Amino acid sequence: MLNLQLFRGLSHPLFARLYLAQTINLLGDALTWVGLALLTFELSGQQAGASLAGVLTLRVTTFVLVSPFAGAIADRVNRKLILTVSHLARMLIVALLPWVTQIWHIYLLIVALNFCTALFTPTYKATIPLVVGKTDYPAAIALSSATGQLLSIVGPGLAGSMAALLGTRLLFGLDALSFLIAALLIVTLNWSQTQAQLKPSQPQSLWQDLQLGTVQLWRNRSLRYALGMQLVAAIAGAQILVNTVAYVEGVLQQDSVQYGWVMAAFGLGATIAAVSLGLLQRPFNPLTCIGVGAVLITVMLLPADRASLSLLMVLWLLAGLGESWINVPTQTLIADTVPIDCQGRVYGAHFAWSHLWWVLAYPLSGWLDYQSHQPGWFYQHSFLAGGLIGTAFLIVIQLFWFPHPLDPQTQMEHAGQLQPSGQHQDI
Template sequence: MKITEPLKSLKEPLFAKLYLAQTISLLGDAFTWIGIALLAFEFGGNQSAKILATALTLRVTAFIIFGSYAGVLADRVNRKAIMIITNIARMFIVFSLAFVTDVWQLYVLIFLLNIFNAFFTPSYKACIPQLINNKENYANAITLSNATWQLLGILGPGLAGVLAIWLGSRQIFIFDAISFIISSILVFMIPISLLKKEDLIQSKSYIINTWNDIVKGTKLLFKNPPIRFALLIELVAAIAGAQILVNTVGHIKGDLLLTDREYGWAMTAFGVGATIAAFTSNILDKSKNKTTLLIVGALMLAIAVSLGNIVPFTILLVLWMIAGLGQSFTEMPSQILIAENIPLEAQGKVYGSHFAWSHLWWAIGYPIAGLTGIYCKGNEFLIGGLLTLGLLVLFWIFAKSKINL
């Protein structure tokens, strides 16, 4: 597979339109999270790790509570309507973030924002196969979507950090609001007939059917050993990744006494590494189970994060790029494995369940990062890296008899 192979999916005009809608909203969302990180430092200073960890934990809590139901809804209701409604709701919420005056307001808006995020994402992923005429492009479309998510979800905050110097952290939220408007217009242009699923809401057994579908999606997710191992490795990655997302801003602005610009460059390095890995993962590991890629990626994350506290800023940039490579190597295989091993008609359920479970891992990682950032200041990255390494060894021992490791 060539590095440009995923771009072939853009030859599908309807997918290209959906992909552009998602790309624009992700770029705005990246700006929002850099704004939240800077607000956390504005409200808490050296206690920013506590505020940011709480905010990010609320984010994934919304995903955990609503993610599986969102996946079921994506299989049952008009996906176009879901995406437009959630985009409009998110537009109003992120615009409100520009005017928060207290931490509790920040927490409430973040939780609401990510309820709607939880409903948008499974609908978007479930739409991809409906808009692909050449089924050979399906894996390319998933790869491109995930690579873009990595690029704009991690590289985006770096760009936004530089932008914040000119505009201020609060004005960044206005850019995000505009992005959701543009995204909604692009989704609106996709023919509704292609994205409509049967509406079962009037059924008296809807609640029972919903629960059954959630259970089915989870069973399919854990029944397949390679998918199960990939999901466990995502827990490993979440422990290390949470350290980077929660404690980098406090380390750079508090410990190293640098500015928003340097924070932006650090997150940019992380995003560059993640993007390179997203586009090269299939080249580096062509095996059926992707286990080598998963293990190598987790090792890269553990080593890079462990050294974060003891190196100067320039070396930190290199380490964060390596960590970005590892983050993508641990996250990309799950999406491809689901696409290749789960029947098409059940993928909405499984993607929804995967969305919820993978974010449960981050709900574990964020509080750990917050606690180490507060009570183990100066060693938070070392502790996070060692914990990552320990979990990797544990899951490797657990899984080696189940799949070909």
């Protein structure tokens, strides 16, 4: 009999509508990024790679700077308003892209676009536990993550087909329409009961709210461990995203089609892992999943410098499993251990810190790729070097930050008894 555990969150009407809006939003994102890549090439020609690198850097930097404020605002302002306005703003921004004539126009609009995304994403993540309840939120989080991973595989292909059929400029029109539909789905929600669950104990300044999110994230032993393992995942993930294309097309002498297969294997692994967590009949141990995931994604890098195409696909499939086994349980941990009325601030702080790891990991991957083409120990061993660096971080984090399950402090965190809203407790 088909196991429907993964979909039980959809029995909650609010989450079902939010999930549909998020799915449409993710399809819109795929249209946005394929359209941006094509538009950048149209404006920059052979310099498109450097221009896209600038776009990605601005994207991650905007996330790091804006998302802590988004988390603080999510605990202060009606979340329905935040989700709706962020969609409508992205609709307007995307609608301007067909009129772009200079690369700096793209840079300006990408900052505005990702400002809105940084407002939307932490708010959406913090809202899932509110609308599905304690029993169903692990499955709801897993379903949301699995959908995101699946659309990361099929979305670019669908967007590319749309671009071939409609052209780049019309693609942005369809993109804007997707954000409008998502906004309409959210604006028609009955939000009063959900918003009533957010009752801050005392008013605080915005600066105090910003501090609270980061303090709770770092003082909570389980969350600190999870965030540390996300650094390990970022080191490995950046290696995969940055250096795979050079290995497949340069070393293996394959073309872009085979490169697409390899990256699809990575996305498929991440999707399978997220689905597997949602299908579990019994609650999974988030800390165990995170540790196993960190080992898996790191170890898969070690033999990759000598892998054939088929072996590389297997390695990246398993690495994708590892990535989701870190990211999905981390979201569940926040919902488990942080009081409802300040989850927005913690999700916002987590979104910022986890993207900061990528800001650090991308240059490291680029440097390792450069060194792999120079005489010396790193020669033709960029994946091995990245894997060893990740392994070193993994060992240190496991030894010094792993929260023992029998420790009273850890037990109190998982019982939701620590850090009431607006207060800090030393660990």
